[in-house]
Amino acid sequence: VCVCVCVCVYSDKNCSTDIDECASEPCKNGAICFDLIGEFYCNCTPGFEGDDCSEAVNECMSNPCDPVTSLYCEDLVNSFRCICQLGHSGRLCDIPISHCVNGLCQNGSQCEDFPGGFRCHCLSGLTGQFCEVNIDDCQMQPCGTFSICKDGLNSFECFCAPGFIGNNCEIEVDECLSDPCQNDGTCTDHLDAFSCLCPDGIEGVFCEININECHSSPCLYNATCVDLINGYNCICLPGFTGINCETDIDECASSPCKNEATCIDQPGNYFCQCVAPFKG
Structure with a gap:
């Protein structure tokens, strides 16, 4: 009786059948096993390597992430993920994030983009995170207490109250400069007004009226009264004398x-x- 002693890769009594090394599922992580004579071959799925595909490929070994703008590389199965620093995005953290979208900073102000945020450089007269607030230039009453202040952009306009002039209404008009008081009257300046102190015998707002002292008929015996400034003169008829012609001359x-x-x-x-x- 003959007995066949088979090499370890064959079986059956005639040593004609190849042993299937893939039957024990030696390939890991979903790899495909190919049976060969006396061995096997594992066709690894992406992301794995090794004879039995048991070793995960480290995709971060090649340093795919931007070394300046990324924090670190996270290895995944058949992939990787770059953890970016603030202000950057993209698969490799190579795309800077721009926060300065059009119109973010208002009223023509300049936007500065930086990692993790932005800053608005406001024009003069503006404030606020987005330069959206017009500073009230009238708050400190530059036009004075009585005049009207209209706020503008980094400016103001004064509408002066009566009696004031100047860019800031800072000059009180001296109404006495035009010499409104006549007949040597004394002018006193007031706010948007004046008053005249008239000499004796004169009256009126402007001291323009000579008081008629003859109005009370001070001259007696049909004498003629001549009005003077702060006085009068009596022209007596013949036979009379005195300031008021009150004395009959003794002929x-x-x-x-x-x-x-x-x-x-x-x-x-x-x-x-x-x-x-x-x-x-």
Whole structure:
């Protein structure tokens, strides 16, 4: 009787059957096993290597992530993931993130992009994170208490109250500069006004009126009154005298009557009462 002693890679009594090394599923991680004579071959799925495909390939070994803008590389199955620093994105962390989208900083202000954020450089007169707030240039009352201030962009405009002039309404108008008071009246300046202190005999807002002292008829006995400044003059009729022509002149004082006639004084005249036989 003959007995066949088979090499270890064959079986059956005639040593004609190849042993299937793939029957024990030696290939790992989903690899495909190919049976060969006396051995096997594993066709590894992506991401694995080794005779039995049991070793995971480290995709981070090639340093695929940007060394400046990434924090570290995370190895995955048949892949990797780059953990980016703030301000960068992309598969390799090679794309800078721009926060400065159009119009983010308002009113023409400049936007500065930096890792993890942005900064608006506001134009003069603006404030706020987005330069959206117009600073109130009227807050400190640059036009004074009485005038109106209109705020602009880094500017203001003053609408002066009556009696004030100047860019900031800082000059009070001296209404006395135009010499409004007449007849030597004294002018006193006020806010948007003036007052005149008139000399005696003068009245009116501008001291333009000469008080008529003849209005009260101070001259007596039909005398003519002539108005003066702060006074009057009486032109007396014949036979009268005095400031107001109040004194009747005694025409008999000069003894105008002759021949022992009696002189009778009359207003502005006299009468002789003659002794007989005289007359005249």
